[in-house]
Amino acid sequence: MNNIDKIFDSVSDRSLFKNKQTLQSNYSPEDIPHREKQIEHIASILAPSLLGEKTSNLFIYGKTGTGKTLSVQHVANELMKRARDSKVLRIEYLNCKLKKVADTEYRILAELINKLGGSVPPTGLPTDQVYLRFLEILEKSDEKLLILVLDEVDQAVKKISDNFLYNLTRLNSELNKIQITIVGISNDLRFLDSLDPRVRSSLSEEELVFPPYNALQLQDILKKRADESFKPGVVSEGVIAKCAAFAAREHGDARRALDLLRVAGEIAERESSSKIKIEHIDRANDKIERDKILDIIETEPKQFQLVLYSIIKLMKKTKEEIFTGDIYSYYQDLCKEVKVDVLTQRRVSDILAEFDMLGLINARVISKGRQGRTREIKLAIPENILGKCEQILEESLNF
DNA sequence: GTCAATTCACATGAAAGAGACCACGGTCTAGTG
């Protein structure tokens, strides 16, 4: 037993982390630097809710990792602290992006009902029935106001149509005892434009933009978190700056910067290095990128993998841009070989578009004049993990 | 040489079908008193 204790002790001795949680993405710190203005703004808009008055709907946008969610949650927490005993107010947070939780109208409602303490079957009911239950449960509750935070609404609206937002905003007119305020959060700056004007006007009574952090602000944030997270003296000179620079290049994504720092720490730890050095950051960057891509590839359905495999093979052969037609014919042959049903070109076209979204390929719609219109496709997977990708694909397609 | 019409090879949209999943209500069956 003593030996095991020793091993455990030595691990904790060698560990560079004091408290790793503070670097994890779900951690929410006490203070949020460089967002004071936005937080105040949100607070001032939502403040009347403490009296149970209906506040304006709020719409927030900004790129990923600019502290939107964090700020809103912060304000929500403060509000709840104040309102705890008065029972006027209720705040529910819902992330619309999480698959299997909330990417259809039905599921969003079901999730909300669950959070409010009711229950609905995961499927099988007509959607309007679910609406009715939602209304019912709302009317039953004691609170006068419900603030509904919909994170990443753009994702939801993309999958569903925007009339579910319309329904939500209209719900107020059917409710007597309780009112709903919607706080929408979106990563997509052009999201509002794509909405139905009726929805837009009611949803964005107030608007708030979160600008990206610049490199200096990122450094500030990182420094603060690093102090909480690592043991003193672990972080070498320049590491923070480099992290910040990396993330600033990608539209000031603080989440990414923190991930980078954490992974760099893990790498350093595994190598039993006593400090985090700048080279660890580079390696962390590679690793994050690599893991992300490999993970996507691995979890993709078979047909997608087949298409991707075709692209990789073709790319290897030609080294140049390839077009939808090339891929489709290669893919057809491949399907026959593996004895899999061949999808239509229409479908493959959509699959390619999805790969583009995922960042696995760069696709551009071009017109080649008399030779028609097509996508010009380039692989966006770095050379150094291409082999690994191929291997994974071959395994899962069992060649 | 110039200009509009043509044409290609797909992109992009809309609708609808197939198959999986599930809830609900009604009916049947077997076990119980």
Next chain:
DNA sequence: CTAGACCGTGGTCTCTTTCATGTGAATTGACGA
């Protein structure tokens, strides 16, 4: 008589097909200089 098994209906969800329409520039061919 009643609880549980079983079935049919009707609903959602995802993936896919079918049908329809759109589109940007190379090419063509008519036209005028």
